[in-house]
Amino acid sequence: HLATSLPLPSERNHLRPRIDLVVFMIDIKSKYSLKNVETSLAHVDASFFLGKVCFLVTGVGRVNACSIETNAICKLGKAYCSPVLFCELELEGIRVTTAQRLLRMLQICAGHIPGVSALSFVSLMRNSDDD
Amino acid sequence: ESVDTQQTAFLLRKAWTLYSVTPLYRFRRARLRNYALLLSASIAAEAQKGLAVEVGVEMGIKVALSSLAELRGSDLDQPALLVQLSSRPQASSRNSEGKLVWLGCFCSMFGDDLSENLPEGFTSLPLFLSHGAERYTSLVGSWFQKTFDCCFRRLAISPQNLSWMVAMWAGCELDKAASAVELIFSVPRLAQPLDISYAIHPEDAKALWDTVQKTPGEITQEEVDVFMDCLYAHFHRHFKIHLSAAKLVKVSTVVASAHCDGIVKILHSQYLPGVLMLLTELAISQIQ
16 A cells, blocks of 8 residues: 555555554655654554564765765664665665565565564664774 | 955855865876976867867867865865866967966865775865866866876755755844845656745845844754744745755855756855865765
8 A cells, every 4th residue: 555645644544554664765865755754753653663664765876966964864773673674666676575575574474474573673784884 | 264355265156166176196286287297289180180179279279287285174185186278369469368268176174084094195185166167177187087097077066065055154143234045946746847035035044044143153953943943934934845855956146156957156256265165075975
């Protein structure tokens, strides 16, 4: 399910299936997308931040079109205890790999992988800068 | 920090295309005359190959290389290197000086980050400015790359860096009537490309920056973000358009103007060292 911002319209609440994973997409070329994500985060229930939220930063292939500081995004990830994935949608290989990663995360969040739960993401969260 | 304005006046009011250059290997200041002859021969040879369009002009290109000791930040910087290409005077012309057809300048303004850890034999002049026809830039560039084993890359300026520039330059002290602060945005993903030009009265821009900046002489990313957010919010209030979703491609102030393709124009001699210092920094981060 795709939405341009949160909250989701309440009219369809009863038709909506259970939400297992929320992926916030930030386009590094658009400062507006970061602001949008920040305001949308306020509408997410706290229980989701136990591994069921992740940030996907797109457009990182074009270093020269960068409008957002990567530091600001990493700080956001730390503040919300959620992983930050970087990808470039214009490159097919990376697009496919990223989709596979997200699918894997979704399977775990939906409880389809025995022995691994969404809480594992929180404990595996380590920024390479921390090393 | 004062740079002799007479010597550097040539840098003002010209559109310069910027490149980052990796350190030059075995470059000797004493051999400038020699290098000029070699470069001249190289250009003439290219003309003979028939690659140039105006064959006659290329054969008559005179090259001059000179050092500009005044153009540098500190003594740790290498003096700037100026390359001038002029057409040989026609036999019938009374003027003994040829006409300047192309200008190139290698410089380093407080480029210690790159120069301090250089191995022996390397000269650091990371910022290259060129003015004139692209084919000459390419001829001169290839010769330098071949002779000094260096690498030229067009200097791209990201929207983030352009935001820094407009915030910094809009906040500069102005002594006389200034031109408007202008930001040009390009809107992505449309059938017809759309450019939005946002012009702000320079006094309003300076007043806004003064309320945002906490410590004079220091600028933080947060302050630049607040400044830009105010401009975006103001625009949205009037036009219901989110400029933050568009791409900032050019900024223009009374101090200087800069385009994301790496083209700048420096307009104010007082701020020339500051602008060159920022550009040197960008060039160095592109190299590293």
